[in-house]
Amino acid sequence: MILHLPQQRRPSLFRDDEPVVQGRSLLPEAREPGAYVPRFGDRDVWNFNGVLKRPANCWASSWMVHFSFELADPYWNLLVREFLMMSFNPRHPEVLKSGVALDGYGSPSTLIQVASRLRTAAKWGRKTGLPAHPEAWTKQDLRQRIIDLSATEIRPDTVRGHVSAFKALAAAGPALSLGWPVGDPWPGQSARNVVELSASKDLATPAVPPKTWFPLIRAAWAYIHDFAPDVVRADRRYNELLAAANSSALGIDERLEEWIADPQNKVPLYASPSKGQDPQVNWSLLMLLLGYERDRYAVFSEAEGRIQGQRRARVLGEVAKGRTTTQALAGELAQTARPDGSTGPWHPGIGPRALNDLKTALRDAAFTLVVGLSMMRDSEIHEILRESVVEHYSTPAVSSTKIKGTRNRPGKHWWIAEPLVEALAIAEAVSRHPERVFSPVGADNQDGTIDGVNMLESFVRFVNKNRAWTGLDEIPAAYIRPHMFRKTMAMLTDQFPGSEIATGIQLKHIATRALANATTRSYAASDDNWAKYLEDALDNVKFRKIKDLYECHTAGEEIGFGPGAERVKDAFDQINDTVKARNGDARTADTLLRTTRIHIRFGMLNNCTADHTNPVGAVCLENAIVPDGHVGPLDERCRPDRCANSMIGPEHLPIYDSHQRTQLQLISNPSLPACRRDLAERELDITRNVLKMARGPQ
Numbered sequence: 001m002i003l004h005l006p007q008q009r010r011p012s013l014f015r016d017d018e019p020v021v022q023g024r025s026l027l028p029e030a031r032e033p034g035a036y037v038p039r040f041g042d043r044d045v046w047n048f049n050g051v052l053k054r055p056a057n058c059w060a061s062s063w064m065v066h067f068s069f070e071l072a073d074p075y076w077n078l079l080v081r082e083f084l085m086m087s088f089n090p091r092h093p094e095v096l097k098s099g100v101a102l103d104g105y106g107s108p109s110t111l112i113q114v115a116s117r118l119r120t121a122a123k124w125g126r127k128t129g130l131p132a133h134p135e136a137w138t139k140q141d142l143r144q145r146i147i148d149l150s151a152t153e154i155r156p157d158t159v160r161g162h163v164s165a166f167k168a169l170a171a172a173g174p175a176l177s178l179g180w181p182v183g184d185p186w187p188g189q190s191a192r193n194v195v196e197l198s199a200s201k202d203l204a205t206p207a208v209p210p211k212t213w214f215p216l217i218r219a220a221w222a223y224i225h226d227f228a229p230d231v232v233r234a235d236r237r238y239n240e241l242l243a244a245a246n247s248s249a250l251g252i253d254e255r256l257e258e259w260i261a262d263p264q265n266k267v268p269l270y271a272s273p274s275k276g277q278d279p280q281v282n283w284s285l286l287m288l289l290l291g292y293e294r295d296r297y298a299v300f301s302e303a304e305g306r307i308q309g310q311r312r313a314r315v316l317g318e319v320a321k322g323r324t325t326t327q328a329l330a331g332e333l334a335q336t337a338r339p340d341g342s343t344g345p346w347h348p349g350i351g352p353r354a355l356n357d358l359k360t361a362l363r364d365a366a367f368t369l370v371v372g373l374s375m376m377r378d379s380e381i382h383e384i385l386r387e388s389v390v391e392h393y394s395t396p397a398v399s400s401t402k403i404k405g406t407r408n409r410p411g412k413h414w415w416i417a418e419p420l421v422e423a424l425a426i427a428e429a430v431s432r433h434p435e436r437v438f439s440p441v442g443a444d445n446q447d448g449t450i451d452g453v454n455m456l457e458s459f460v461r462f463v464n465k466n467r468a469w470t471g472l473d474e475i476p477a478a479y480i481r482p483h484m485f486r487k488t489m490a491m492l493t494d495q496f497p498g499s500e501i502a503t504g505i506q507l508k509h510i511a512t513r514a515l516a517n518a519t520t521r522s523y524a525a526s527d528d529n530w531a532k533y534l535e536d537a538l539d540n541v542k543f544r545k546i547k548d549l550y551e552c553h554t555a556g557e558e559i560g561f562g563p564g565a566e567r568v569k570d571a572f573d574q575i576n577d578t579v580k581a582r583n584g585d586a587r588t589a590d591t592l593l594r595t596t597r598i599h600i601r602f603g604m605l606n607n608c609t610a611d612h613t614n615p616v617g618a619v620c621l622e623n624a625i626v627p628d629g630h631v632g633p634l635d636e637r638c639r640p641d642r643c644a645n646s647m648i649g650p651e652h653l654p655i656y657d658s659h660q661r662t663q664l665q666l667i668s669n670p671s672l673p674a675c676r677r678d679l680a681e682r683e684l685d686i687t688r689n690v691l692k693m694a695r696g697p698q
Contacts, residue, residue, distance in 0.1 A: 005074055005178070007135060012078065012177045013094040014085050016041025021051055022089045040085055043067060043077055048108040055403050056382035056436055058109060059449050065111045070122035075133045079178045080118050084111050086172050098175035102168060117165045121145060135179025142166050142185045146194065156195045163191040207488040208372075208480055210530050215473040216480075217372050219463045221419060222472055223365035226334050227346055228426045231358045234330035234350040235430070241288040249296045256311060259290055260318060267319050268328035271349030281319060282351060285328060294352075326351070336471040346470045357462070359430040360441045364459035366427035367438055367452065369420055370398075371485045376414050378452040378482035379403045384437045386428055389421050396421050452482045491530065545602055547593060550575070561694040562640075564609035564647035571598050601633075606652055606690075608633055610645040617644040641689035648694050656694075660687045 004011075020038040030037055030051045038046035046065040048054070054063045065084065067077050086095050088111060090104035105111055121134075124145055130137060146166075149159045163186070169176075170184045186194045208216075259265050268282040268289065283297035302309040318324075326349025327333060333345035350358065370381050376398075383401040390399055390413070397413040398420070424437060433439035438455075439448040460475045467474060549559045553572045559565065575592045582588060601608040610618045612632030620637035633645070640646045648656075663684040666672055672680070 005078060007075060007133065007179065008078075008177045009179065010177050012040075012082060013092075013098065013175055014040040014082065020046055020085060020088060021048070023091065024052065026051060027053060040081060043081070046084075046108075046111070052108065053409065055379055056438075056448060057379050057450075057452060062109050062112065065108065065115050067115070068119075070119045070126070071115065073122070073132070075135075075178060076118070076122050079134070079176065079180065080115055082176055082178070083118075083169055083172055084114060086175060087111070087114065087168065095175055100172050100175040102172060113161065114165050117162050121162070124148065133179070134181065137181050139181050139183060139185040142181060150195060156197050159195045160191045160197060163194045167191060205483055205487045207491055207530060208484050209476075209478050211476050212478040212480060213372070213488060215475045216368060216460065216463075219470075219472045219475060220365040220368040220372070220423075220459070222470065223362055223463075224369060224419070224423045224426050226336075227358075227470070228362050228365075230330045230333045230347070231350065231355070231362055232426070232429055235355055235359065237329045238288075238352060238355060242294075244291060245288055245293040246291055247293050249292055249299050252290070252292065252299050253311065255290050255292075256314065260314070265289070266323050266325040266328065267315055268351070269319075269324050269326050269349070271326045271347075271351060271354065279319070279324065281315060282328075285351060286315070289328060325349075329355075336469070338469065338471045339467060344469075347466075348469060356442050361459060361462045362426050362430050363438060363441055364455040364462070366423040367455045368459055369423040370416075370427075371452065371456075371482045373489060374398070374414050374416050374420055375486050375489050376400065377404060377486065380412070380414075381482075382436070382438055382450070382452070384424070385435050386431075386437060388437070389416075389424055398424065456480050456482070488530075542600070542602070543594065546598055546600060547590065549600075550589065550593060558650060560607065560647045560649045562606075562646045562648050563644045564607065565649075567609055568598065568600065568647060571596060600647070603635070603638075604652075605655065606638070606640040607647040607649055608638070608643075608645055609647050615645070619643040639686070641686045641693065646693075648690055653691070653694055656687050656690050660684065660691065663687065 016039065018040045020040060020042075026037070027050060029035060035050075037051050038048065044067060048063045048065075049060050052063070054060070067080065071077055071080055084105075086092070086100065087102055087105045089095065090102045095102075105114065125134070125137065125141075126132070130141060146159060146163055149162055150156075167184055167186065169180050170182070173180055173182060207213075268285045269279045270282050283300050284294035286300075287294050287297045298304055299308055300312040300315065302312055327345070328351070330350045333347055333350070335343055336346045337343050347354070347358070367381065370376060370384075371378065374381075380400045380402060383403070384398060385400075388399045390397055392399075392413040392415065395415050396418065397415045399411060399413050401409050402412045403409060427437045430441055431437050431439050432441065433448040436448045438450060440450055457480075460477075460480075463470070463472055464474055549568070550572050553559050553569060554576055560568065575589060575596060578584075578592060579589050597611075599609050599611045601610075601612075610616070610633050615621060615633050618633045619639045619642050620634040624634055624637060626634070638646075640648060663680045666680040667677060667684065
């Protein structure tokens, strides 16, 4: 039944029995007869679980819009439902007929946020003495609401969301059946300008501190590569014992004697008895080893009778002889060097109680490696399904789903290194979800939802708690979130020669030397805490490349062309002559290479040999406006064909060959516009000059 309120100016555009979800792909179960899809007339909750595909990292509660508390008021209830209905279905015929055009909200989780903003607005209006219903409010009241919000500790981005909701409600006014203040409270201003958010291109996302990043990544790799085989072996053995266990304890005495007679068998003990307490027999595990269900261990209880006490004494007699083990499931474990200087197994004893914790730690370690080294978003990692590691353009990659900024959930590929292949294999092995790789380890009736932040924090705690056995470095406490790892890896890849291409690919942005996407550059921006590490790493990479060039040159191989290359060759010849004069060896050459001022900045299109502190002859600086604080050449103005500092390496020639063929194809196209032809001819001249420099006159 449609509820008509006295304050309604007109009937609602929507029928009570009208489904909220329209024009979208429903889950198969929602299309079955009898399935229920939220209706506009549902006044308490709109539940989208089982109706629309929910992202793997979203809880079931984040897929339900509750009209509770202030929104239970009939006026607010109908007003909010109408607005959400319009926002969720902006192409609805009745909405379009009313002349309202909203941007629309694509996700139920966004509807929850909007409902929350209006719920808090209703609560604020009641506390400040405004009329109970917003039909009597004014635009000044809405502006005051934002002023009051801005005066609190709420983030400006959150305040912007409230402004956006008010502006959208004003736009939806002609289609609403209930009153709302007429007109935009901030005409001609964007929500960002209303809250005076900075338009800075710098990201607020910090990098993971290096003092945390290094031990965290090392610990994750240790658990995946060194410790995981022991855990997986113990888990497999435990499951085999459970599957073979007999529900009846018949024949226990004969089986016990047979088991004791085998010298290979040892009585299982709990790993860590309390201080001053004797080692305790793990009776339930002993029952499994004997071939019986673990809850039958009462057969060893003295309280059950004389026979049971005799069995118990028989086992304790073997314990007194030292015939015990804490590693009954896993056997010998990997050895580690501990903080106290000793060497021993990395775990005191993997028993049934420890297995669940260890499998959880392996899952968290795998998540840490993937989030730390792949540049995948948290939502994309949670969407990884079983058997998602594939070969993409002859390189290992993981396939997953992109959710952020999309409605159709497109499939994507992320190139990964071998350690991540191993990490995903371990995560898949410990996952109990039928499809997902990252899911709760211990729950049977699960929907697979798990929190990335909790996994990171849990892994840090687990590593630090068990350092006495594992020998791993302590991970300093720090604020870490999944998106911070993405920022950190973008920064690291950007700091190495030529890696801006990898940054552009992995971040799904078009990055070029001349004009990189602002978000890409923000992600790749350096971090003061990493400066020392990156400087040392860059120096090491550059020295290895220079050393390789020197070895190629002394072996008679061509290392480059152009005036810059000739200066480098002269420097190498002087070093080689000095080494020979001193009767030196490779170590002498290394020392001279480190101390000689050889300036090479390696690039994808050429190498720059200009001295960055005094770039004499750099064409890129001619008639250029040098930004404040900039030192050295300007990469985006590089002219490899003209500059006296240019060094064209053999590795660059295929790029120019390909570019020359491309420009020739463009020029030969008779339908090419004149302006585009002129550009192609200029590019062709540059390319030919570079190739002529490398190959000499033809």
